[in-house]
Amino acid sequence: MSRKRYRFKPKAIGLVGDSPGMVRIPEDAHKPHIQVFSYNTKEVVASKGEAFSVIMKHLETCTEHTHWIKVNGLGDAELFQQIADILKINPLVLEDITNTRQRPKFDEYDGYVFATSRVIKFNEEHELTNQQFSAIVKDNLLISFEEDYSTCFEPVIERLKSGKGSIRTGGSGYMCYALMDTIIDEYFVVLADIGETLDTIEDRVYESPDKRIMYETQHIKRELIMMRRVSWPERDKINDMIRSDSPLVTPEVKTFLRDAYDHCIQIMDMTDSYKEITGNVMDLYLSMVSNRMNEIMKVLTIISVIFIPLTFIAGVYGMNFSRQDEKGRPIPDNMPELYAHHGYVYTIGIMLLIGIIQVIIFWRKGWFNRL
Known part of the structure; x- marks a missing residue:
């Protein structure tokens, strides 16, 4: 033009x-x-x-x-x-x-x-x-x-x-x-x-x-x-x-x-x-610009909602409290899963399962169709 x-x-x-x-x-x-x-x-x-x-x-x-x-x-x-x-x-x-x-x-x-x-x-x-x-x-x-x-x-x-x-x-x-x-x-x-x-x-x-x-x-x-x-x-x-x-x-x-x-x-x-x-x-x-911005904010919100519980789990298990003191005696109420076998795999699996469940819920509500 x-x-x-x-x-x-x-x-x-x-x-x-x-x-x-x-x-x-x-x-x-x-x-x-x-x-x-x-x-x-x-x-x-x-x-x-x-x-x-x-x-x-x-x-x-x-x-x-x-x-x-x-x-x-x-x-x-x-x-x-x-x-x-x-x-x-x-x-x-x-x-x-x-x-x-x-x-x-x-x-x-x-x-x-x-x-x-x-x-x-x-x-x-x-x-x-x-x-x-x-x-x-x-x-x-x-x-x-x-x-x-x-x-x-x-x-x-x-x-x-x-x-x-x-x-x-x-x-x-x-x-x-x-x-x-x-x-x-x-x-x-x-x-x-x-x-x-x-x-x-x-x-x-x-x-x-x-x-x-x-x-x-x-x-x-x-x-x-x-x-x-x-x-x-x-x-x-x-x-x-x-x-x-x-x-x-x-x-x-x-x-x-x-x-x-x-x-x-x-x-x-x-x-x-x-x-x-x-x-x-x-x-x-x-x-149109406002709607486009709202759509972008909606995508970011969905991503944030999915990762909030995952971040919470990762934060809890990232505290690294020891189960034993300096003399090797067990410390009560300090992360019993810290020495659990395959704990990392189980934690990742649970986080993945939570993310999938959230995606299924959002999809059934039709949130992805409006993006």
């Missing part, structure tokens, strides 16, 4: 006492890679760029299109300054994008809305990663932000290029829903992997329990706690979007958001179920 690692150690980017809206870029942040998808019912125009002003000039040439600007990497403070200047974005939004410890949420502003989600998935090294996804939605524009160059949105890009469904006609609000729905689908993939791992661990508990089971189960429990911390605010965020009066969240988008809301409920139920299973597996393991 491949080992899963848990990698989520958020770093405090801001400083105590910073003014609200302060944008601080972490030192290890990736340099932005920007892709632009301009689309309508007839075509999809894809391009790449570095400066946001150049990208905006490209958008001005595609006036009949809806635009998705996909930013991978947050390591450029100038980029965020350009976004703030050109699109008139509140500094608090930019702070939430660069401070990647945000819980899933949905905020409404004048002329645009802002949403964040947590992307939970396994990377190529089979490490479970927890990264932030942020999106700014305007009339015909969606800007998405991801922490690094890995992405889970290839299916959305394929749908966009093939024109399947409502993705080209639903506007920027629908595109935001499509990205969030893909993130939620990744939750199902993670939970499916956790479920298979739990089944494997449960089988190992019955077959050959060892202490690694306890560590692996505790590891899975941490992952489930993380999933629960993500799925609950994700559900609340989608509920806020359904109840929103913003024209960017159209009634058609709200219909699909209700389906995503149901998916969040399923994820929460699965998370709670798996969390309960981890507790049951841990209890089962401890019970």
Whole structure:
């Protein structure tokens, strides 16, 4: 079984006492890679760029299109300054994008809305990663932000290029829903992997329990706690979007958001179920270990009970009290068997007979059948 690692150690980017809206870029942040998808019912125009002003000039040439600007990497403070200047974005939004410890949420502003989600998935090294996804939605524009160059949105890009469904006609609000729905689908993939791992661990508990089971189960429990911390605010965020009066969240988008809301409920139920299973597996393991210890103690007890009378006999005849004093006169009441002929053979025979009788008694009581 491949080992899963848990990698989520958020770093405090801001400083105590910073003014609200302060944008601080972490030192290890990736340099932005920007892709632009301009689309309508007839075509999809894809391009790449570095400066946001150049990208905006490209958008001005595609006036009949809806635009998705996909930013991978947050390591450029100038980029965020350009976004703030050109699109008139509140500094608090930019702070939430660069401070990647945000819980899933949905905020409404004048002329645009802002949403964040947590992307939970396994990377190529089979490490479970927890990264932030942020999106700014305007009339015909969606800007998405991801922490690094890995992405889970290839299916959305394929749908966009093939024109399947409502993705080209639903506007920027629908595109935001499509990205969030893909993130939620990744939750199902993670939970499916956790479920298979739990089944494997449960089988190992019955077959050959060892202490690694306890560590692996505790590891899975941490992952489930993380999933629960993500799925609950994700559900609340989608509920806020359904109840929103913003024209960017159209009634058609709200219909699909209700389906995503149901998916969040399923994820929460699965998370709670798996969390309960981890507790049951841990209890089962401890019970199996306790039963195994009891069986070992039972074997040792039976062996001890068999040898106690034998040890008593050997101890009595090991005292070696002499039957004669220094002058050769008999000493009364001192081991008359000490000089008995064949005494050793008789004693061993009696000890063997006592042991056999005890074994027969234990066998008839069924003690050996339960070992």
